[in-house]
Amino acid sequence: MNTKLDQLLGWCAVLGFLILPFFLLLAISIPGTIASGKQVTFNRARASLTAALNDSSKVAGREPKQYGYFVVYACTNVVTVDGRRYPLAFCTTDGYQFAGEGRLAVTTNQQFIWLDIRRGAKLIASDYRVSKWRSGY
Numbered sequence: 001m002n003t004k005l006d007q008l009l010g011w012c013a014v015l016g017f018l019i020l021p022f023f024l025l026l027a028i029s030i031p032g033t034i035a036s037g038k039q040v041t042f043n044r045a046r047a048s049l050t051a052a053l054n055d056s057s058k059v060a061g062r063e064p065k066q067y068g069y070f071v072v073y074a075c076t077n078v079v080t081v082d083g084r085r086y087p088l089a090f091c092t093t094d095g096y097q098f099a100g101e102g103r104l105a106v107t108t109n110q111q112f113i114w115l116d117i118r119r120g121a122k123l124i125a126s127d128y129r130v131s132k133w134r135s136g137y
Contacts, residue, residue: 036130036132038130038132038137039129039130039132041069041097041098042104042128042130042137044068044069044070044097045069045070045092045097045098045104046104046112047067047068048067048068048069048070048072048092049067049070049072049090049091049092049104049105049106049112050106050110051067051068051072052065052067052072052090052106053089053090053106053108053110055067064093069097070092070093070095070097071092071093071095072090072091072092072093073090073091073093074089074090075088075089075090075091075105076088077091077105079105079113079115079121080121081113081121081122081123082123086107086111086113086123087107087108088105088106088107088113089105089106089107089108090105090106091103091104091105091106091115092104092105098137100117101116101117101118101137102114102115102116102117102137103115104124111123111124112124112128114137116137
């Protein structure tokens with residue numbers, strides 16, 4: 001009796017090891033169904049910067065402030081991307097969220113710019129998707 005139960009449990013384990021990776025791969029490969037952790041972080045940063053930009057008329061001081069998941073601060077730098085100059089309004093702090101790879105910034109006209117430590121600045125489109133397979137943002 002005990003050996004039949006052990007055999008049944010063994011077959012269930014084997015089937016689980018075969019079926020679970022298939023469904024996991026299927027869920028990852030279908031675009032838009034499961035967002036990667038990097039994409040969620042990026043979207044949260046974008047929402048925090050948008051909230052700071054919408055609140056900027058009410059903010060008297062320029063101290064860093066928590067908006068959603070990110071601490072945002074006023075940034076007066078001018079960044080050049082593809083030969084065009086962009087005056088920044090707010091940036092995310094250099095925190096653990098982006099694993100030290102850079103930070104996200106926004107201009108006063110709601111253009112998002114990724115400030116990459118290694119690759120330089122990059123203009124971010126409104127439908128930008130973070131790659132699930134390559135490193136970085």
